[in-house]
């Protein structure tokens with residue numbers, strides 16, 4: 001595997017009136033191409049960058065641009081009854097258009113053929129309280145030969161919805177793209193506003209944001225630390241960890257007036273009691289120590305988690321994976337490693353090498369503990385200075401935030417203080433595409449466990 | 464496992480916020496009574512996400528954590544709509560989900576009720592309507608009750624379910 005290869009972060013298009021512009025963001029820079037409107041065609045990069053598959057299929061649905069050399073030309077957002085030849089991200093498409101159901105065009109799932117090989121279809125509505133999406137398995141008995149993820153059932157058209165709005169108007173929607181990474185998305189938008197105004201957040205504001213961002217990570221990781229063992233049949237862990245997640249939600253409500261800190265980044269900070277927060281953090285450090293000590297002593301649980309759902313490091317790199325999924329496969333990638341506030345306060349990337357469910361579980365424990373250490377250092381730095389969205393803004397801006405699910409990328413083009421193009425790449429958008437790499441060699445009964453260990457967002461992905 | 468039991472005995476039953484616990488106690492009692500009366504002690508809910516931000520689901524999941532522990536009142540979140548009495552609907556009802564939501568609804572045996580959860584399905588969350596959004600849900604389904612909030616907190620959801628049960632005293636499916 002070529003390790004020096006660039007990482008694909010995002011690929012999307014913008015309608016420029018006369019023609020389209022195709023923008024490809026790699027970790028080392030941005031490439032821009034013109035695409036004619038008369039004959040919208042571009043060269044596919046999916047053979048080289050597998051994560052480009054969804055990006056290019058999405059661009060085709062959004063704008064009607066065809067990709068030459070693409071081995072996957074199926075629609076992505078546009079499901080069976082979507083009206084033909086309708087491309088909502090084109091500027092002449094009215095956001096309020098009422099769609100008529102078209103004739104039913106079946107979706108061709110990826111499937112492996114062969115004697116005795118059969119398919120299992122799961123979703124979009126799953127058993128339990130979970131977001132909708134479809135998983136298609138090719139099975140040889142219990143063994144998974146292949147699995148395809150099909151999403152975008154929750155496609156709300158948010159990119160289009162936000163065009164023409166000011167950043168302040170967009171903020172409440174951005175906070176609700178994906179509830180489990182709301183703080184991260186809010187911070188990403190605030191950074192866009194600061195970039196547009198040519199400013200940078202002062203330390204006190206940045207520390208307060210980071211405190212909330214790490215709280216969000218606590219809630220998220222605690223939830224996973226409960227659900228992963230639960231999917232392996234060990235329900236006691238869920239009882240314990242979900243109670244801790246609840247406590248984090250309550251302290252977020254104390255800090256922001258909202259259990260998920262919706263709209264908190266753009267509101268005036270509430271008066272708070274730093275000593276009380278520090279006491280809570282100390283209590284939670286004890287809790288994670290206790291939890292780890294307890295859970296390492298349950299061999300039947302590790303039996304299920306060890307060597308299950310391995311994502312090899314080479315695949316994590318090839319797909320440009322981010323977040324816990326990447327770090328558990330030995331890829332040292334974390335947006336926080338490039339932020340002064342974090343590096344000055346002892347931030348260190350937490351990673352594992354084995355790439356299995358156990359590795360992702362262990363990374364979550366380590367990160368949770370590390371977040372608590374960082375929060376202790378952030379508390380005295382926090383100020384109560386408010387943050388106000390700028391009314392100005394002209395040009396293209398981007399921001400990165402390490403959400404609880406991984407690197408979140410936001411690119412916004414502004415025109416006279418209003419959004420011209422809003423592009424949001426959820427960390428899950430790349431990670432979902434690598435999920436199928438974890439399945440071969442595992443039995444279907446382990447799918448929920450593997451899926452949960454990655455804990456990806458459907459809402460953020462589908463947008 | 465020994466560590467667990469040691470901890471269990473040392474900790475005992477926690478009462479972190481006595482006012483909260485008192486309120487929950489009253490709510491639980493009323494809820495249990497309502498479920499006994501209308502659903503023979505067992506209310507089965509099929510939660511369907513029709514395009515949420517996932518916070519409404521997170522709050523429903525929180526109902527099972529030890530602070531709320533809804534299941535002991537006879538409320539179960541079931542996997543199959545065919546086992547359900549109630550469909551609890553979150554999200555803005557996307558164009559892509561609408562046929563599947565209607566499918567699930569059809570699979571629920573009569574008598575059945577639909578409760579909307581959170582501001583999304585009534586289009587009161589901050590989203591503006593787009594081509595991809597089919598909410599308000601009432602344009603597509605008969606809605607018996609609505610639980611507002613963005614998201615409604617777990618105790619608010621419990622209250623909402625209670626209001627629904629009280630409504631059943633007067634309204635029939």
Ligand code: SF4
Pocket residue numbers: 176179514515516517518519553554580581582583584588612613614615
């Ligand atoms: S009502 Fe609010 S919390 Fe619930 S799904 Fe909608 S945006 Fe999310």
